[in-house]
Amino acid sequence: MEGKADVIIVGGGIVGLCCAYYVALRGASVTILDKGAMDSGASHVNAGFLVPSHIEPMAAPGVIAQGLKWLSDPESPFYIKPRFDLDLTTWLWGFKAACTRENVTRAVPILRDLALASLDLYDEISALPGFENAGPAQNGLLMLHDSDDGKRHNLELADVATAADLDARILSRDETLDLEPGIKSALTGSVFFSQDASLDPGYFVTRLQEKVLSMGVRFARHTEVIGFRRAGRSVTHVQTDSEDFRADHVVIAAGSWSGRLAKKLGVKIPLQPATGYSVTVDDPKRSMRIPIILTEKKITIGPMRGKIRFAGTLTLVGFDTKIDPVRLRPIHRQIEMYFEDIKSGSQPMPEAQSGFRPCSTDGLPIIGRLDGAEAGPSNVLIATGHGMLGFTQGPITGKTIADMITGSSTPFDLHEISPARFF
Numbered sequence: 001m002e003g004k005a006d007v008i009i010v011g012g013g014i015v016g017l018c019c020a021y022y023v024a025l026r027g028a029s030v031t032i033l034d035k036g037a038m039d040s041g042a043s044h045v046n047a048g049f050l051v052p053s054h055i056e057p058m059a060a061p062g063v064i065a066q067g068l069k070w071l072s073d074p075e076s077p078f079y080i081k082p083r084f085d086l087d088l089t090t091w092l093w094g095f096k097a098a099c100t101r102e103n104v105t106r107a108v109p110i111l112r113d114l115a116l117a118s119l120d121l122y123d124e125i126s127a128l129p130g131f132e133n134a135g136p137a138q139n140g141l142l143m144l145h146d147s148d149d150g151k152r153h154n155l156e157l158a159d160v161a162t163a164a165d166l167d168a169r170i171l172s173r174d175e176t177l178d179l180e181p182g183i184k185s186a187l188t189g190s191v192f193f194s195q196d197a198s199l200d201p202g203y204f205v206t207r208l209q210e211k212v213l214s215m216g217v218r219f220a221r222h223t224e225v226i227g228f229r230r231a232g233r234s235v236t237h238v239q240t241d242s243e244d245f246r247a248d249h250v251v252i253a254a255g256s257w258s259g260r261l262a263k264k265l266g267v268k269i270p271l272q273p274a275t276g277y278s279v280t281v282d283d284p285k286r287s288m289r290i291p292i293i294l295t296e297k298k299i300t301i302g303p304m305r306g307k308i309r310f311a312g313t314l315t316l317v318g319f320d321t322k323i324d325p326v327r328l329r330p331i332h333r334q335i336e337m338y339f340e341d342i343k344s345g346s347q348p349m350p351e352a353q354s355g356f357r358p359c360s361t362d363g364l365p366i367i368g369r370l371d372g373a374e375a376g377p378s379n380v381l382i383a384t385g386h387g388m389l390g391f392t393q394g395p396i397t398g399k400t401i402a403d404m405i406t407g408s409s410t411p412f413d414l415h416e417i418s419p420a421r422f423f
């Protein structure tokens with residue numbers, strides 16, 4: 001039997017679901033195809049921070065030197081598994097080339113505008129029936145430091161944020177603890193970003209699934225896209241491991257796997273999965289209000305509807321879901337600082353979960369049509385490359401894709417985020 005839809009979305013993570021929501025809102029018929037159950041992976045295990053403060057792209061001066069230092073430390077937050085992989089080599093080359101001041105200058109206003117626009121959309125969506133207690137808590141974000149290097153890094157971030165008209169306040173240790181007495185991590189001071197927010201990502205995604213289902217969006221779970229059928233420059237059918245789905249428009253929102261799917265269409269998109277871990281602990285006392293980031297350790301600690309989620313690590317190990325116990329240790333140490341019963345062994349340490357951040361080479365998302373590429377089809381769009389900011393940028397990505405499909409104007413310079421920058 002052949003499925004039928006106006007718009008086929010490949011991938012049911014936060015990005016695919018947001019695309020489905022905004023496209024369905026314009027009256028199109030939408031089907032989401034996902035190879036999994038849509039209940040795990042990056043969009044469920046992430047820290048849930050919605051962060052206009054994160055306006056510096058991952059590709060920035062100094063990042064490579066820091067990364068090289070970390071490579072020899074098995075407990076560091078960063079690792080690349082040495083292997084012969086042409087895609088990884090090409091990606092690293094592109095990343096190195098993008099680690100420039102010009103790239104940062106170009107990216108800052110784009111990342112800021114995407115994040116702020118997305119936060120407004122989160123507020124709109126969360127006001128809908130069915131999203132009770134799912135929306136963002138606007139409690140800001142504390143970037144803690146406990147060394148001179150960390151302090152210098154945070155003060156620079158504060159300068160960049162202030163120059164971009166964002167609110168960044170430099171706080172002493174006491175001022176930080178007055179604002180968030182629940183902090184147990186080491187610190188000498190912090191920078192507070194008041195416009196940041198956070199939510200429980202798994203809970204929000206589940207509510208969004210229910211919402212789009214109620215709008216008539218169809219889900220084909222456990223349905224892996226394995227290819228595309230074309231007629232001339234158009235894709236007519238999306239081929240899966242069970243059946244073919246007819247398509248007027250196709251959106252590839254398959255997270256870290258999006259590059260592989262684009263390749264099946266003859267289009268090269270530089271993308272690497274960057275693995276991250278999270279561990280979530282029940283906190284019935286709700287002992288924290290404000291999310292924090294440990295600047296030196298690159299660990300996030302975020303209150304989440306009666307739980308605290310600890311997250312971190314960024315490893316380029318391919319699509320390997322195994323969790324490295326040594327690299328998890330710094331996260332476990334933080335958990336033991338916050339939960340005495342886990343430290344003493346009277347409560348078990350909860351299991352870690354992992355997810356893949358879809359990382360572009362220049363730290364900007366990749367949103368747009370593939371038709372500019374030599375072999376590019378005329379009716380396929382891609383929405384990926386969000387890296388560490390996919391949850392933050394989900395709604396604005398979905399709305400932008402809907403604008404593109406319906407030919408509506410968008411408030412953004414689409415050129416800067418277009419896949420065409422790689423063709």
Ligand SMILES: Cc1cc2nc3c(=O)[nH]c(=O)nc-3n(C[C@H](O)[C@H](O)[C@H](O)COP(=O)(O)OP(=O)(O)OC[C@H]3O[C@@H](n4cnc5c(N)ncnc54)[C@H](O)[C@@H]3O)c2cc1C
Nearest residue numbers: 011013014015035043046047049225255276389390391392
């Ligand atoms: C530990 C961790 C912490 C993070 N913290 C934050 C944070 O605080 N704030 C933030 O903004 N971002 C954060 N991120 C990043 C964010 O989670 C990701 O950028 C985002 O979830 C990516 O969403 P996505 O929908 O593009 O991809 P995914 O969530 O990976 O979804 C892609 C979907 O596509 C499906 N798929 C793939 N290939 C196929 C195929 N061939 N056929 C059918 N289906 C397919 C997959 O099954 C999957 O369900 C974090 C990530 C991690 C791992």
